[in-house]
Amino acid sequence: MNSIDPTAFTASTARLLAIDDSELIHRLLKFRLQHERLEIHGAINAREGLAMARELQPDVILLDIDMEDMNGFDVLTTLKNDPATQDIAVIFISGTEEAMDKVRALDQGAVDFVSKPFEVVELKARVRTAIRAQRLMKMLAQKAQIDGLTGLWNRSYMNQRLTAEVDEARRHGQPLSMILCDIDRFKHHNDHFGHPFGDLVIERFAQILSGGRSSDVACRYGGEEFCVILPSTTAVKAEEVANRYREQLERTTWNDHPGLVVTASFGVAEFGPGRDTAEAMLKAADAALYGAKQGGRNRVAVSPAA
Amino acid sequence: MADEGPIRSEFADDPEMALLIREFVDSLPSRAQTIHAHLEAGAHDTARTLAHQLKGAGGGYGFPQVTEAARAVDRSIRDRRLDDARAAASALVKLAARVMP
Numbered sequence: 001m002n003s004i005d006p007t008a009f010t011a012s013t014a015r016l017l018a019i020d021d022s023e024l025i026h027r028l029l030k031f032r033l034q035h036e037r038l039e040i041h042g043a044i045n046a047r048e049g050l051a052m053a054r055e056l057q058p059d060v061i062l063l064d065i066d067m068e069d070m071n072g073f074d075v076l077t078t079l080k081n082d083p084a085t086q087d088i089a090v091i092f093i094s095g096t097e098e099a100m101d102k103v104r105a106l107d108q109g110a111v112d113f114v115s116k117p118f119e120v121v122e123l124k125a126r127v128r129t130a131i132r133a134q135r136l137m138k139m140l141a142q143k144a145q146i147d148g149l150t151g152l153w154n155r156s157y158m159n160q161r162l163t164a165e166v167d168e169a170r171r172h173g174q175p176l177s178m179i180l181c182d183i184d185r186f187k188h189h190n191d192h193f194g195h196p197f198g199d200l201v202i203e204r205f206a207q208i209l210s211g212g213r214s215s216d217v218a219c220r221y222g223g224e225e226f227c228v229i230l231p232s233t234t235a236v237k238a239e240e241v242a243n244r245y246r247e248q249l250e251r252t253t254w255n256d257h258p259g260l261v262v263t264a265s266f267g268v269a270e271f272g273p274g275r276d277t278a279e280a281m282l283k284a285a286d287a288a289l290y291g292a293k294q295g296g297r298n299r300v301a302v303s304p305a306a
Numbered sequence: 307m308a309d310e311g312p313i314r315s316e317f318a319d320d321p322e323m324a325l326l327i328r329e330f331v332d333s334l335p336s337r338a339q340t341i342h343a344h345l346e347a348g349a350h351d352t353a354r355t356l357a358h359q360l361k362g363a364g365g366g367y368g369f370p371q372v373t374e375a376a377r378a379v380d381r382s383i384r385d386r387r388l389d390d391a392r393a394a395a396s397a398l399v400k401l402a403a404r405v406m407p
């Protein structure tokens with residue numbers, strides 16, 4: 001299930017990277033922050049710090065300004081220009097006495113500035129605050145891609161993810177499939193049994209789709225239409241997966257409407273010649289879904305290979 | 307005289323800090339000597355980098371006097387007042403000798 005843990009930003013251990021060319025400072029930081037819920041890493045120069053930032057993906061970086069190989073402002077610019085590191089919270093920690101240095105640091109995207117020698121209590125509070133803010137930002141960004149009713153990824157995320165998976169499949173020659181599915185006669189259920197029941201059907205179907213293999217990515221495509229991206233999966237295997245989903249929905253019982261059977265139709269498409277972009281895969285899956293509907297609903301249709 | 311007596315860390319009563327402070331104190335005289343030696347040898351940038359690092363760390367180990375003395379070296383070199391820098395480095399060496407855990 002693509003769920004968000006609302007306590008995640010306070011409960012889990014955060015990762016901190018200190019980039020400073022003074023080993024005296026590294027020892028002090030490690031010691032002074034040892035009782036915080038932090039995994040502390042240190043880089044003794046800017047070059048090492050940038051490499052570690054990419055690799056470790058820390059929640060927060062404590063960054064010195066005056067370093068021999070590169071100054072902290074240039075390090076910050078490099079971090080902010082790299083999509084892999086641009087969202088990491090950076091706190092400058094410096095002995096500079098220039099107010100303009102502090103202004104410049106904050107203008108360039110640092111979240112805070114701590115003067116050396118630092119007050120331990122203040123440093124801890126500022127690190128905690130930066131981590132909390134950074135995690136909330138992450139949560140908000142994630143939440144913008146989650147469907148409110150079902151908790152599945154939304155269409156915007158699906159488009160991004162499918163494009164990324166197509167690139168991966170092309171690069172590594174791995175299979176990739178997708179399933180597009182649609183609840184049969186949904187408008188009828190909605191009109192006949194009311195919108196709350198319609199919502200319930202959508203939620204149940206979403207639960208079925210998100211309860212599949214952990215590598216599969218279930219999304220709400222819109223209305224009663226859903227999409228599942230299946231990395232490293234052939235169309236034959238995706239058809240099996242789709243049939244499992246289909247059977248699970250068909251077997252679902254509805255307390256308020258005993259005897260009612262709700263079904264869905266599925267279209268499967270695999271990455272390959274003529275379906276080598278996200279758009280082309282979607283189009284092929286949509287055509288297969290249309291075929292499943294035309295064929296009598298409650299079935300899985302696979303787009304034929306080009 | 308009070309300004310020639312031993313200097314103890316502001317965190318001397320914190321048993322958790324004892325080992326860290328001792329390591330700092332043990333290394334301080336040689337750090338101060340190194341700064342002084344680099345200045346005498348004309349390696350001003352290196353001397354300034356080391357003084358700058360000491361300035362940032364001294365207070366953190368409970369020795370604001372070390373921070374102040376290192377700041378005097380750092381600023382003098384920054385402003386190209388090299389006679390002042392050498393005097394400040396000598397003062398830092400003397401101060402380092404008085405620092406106790």
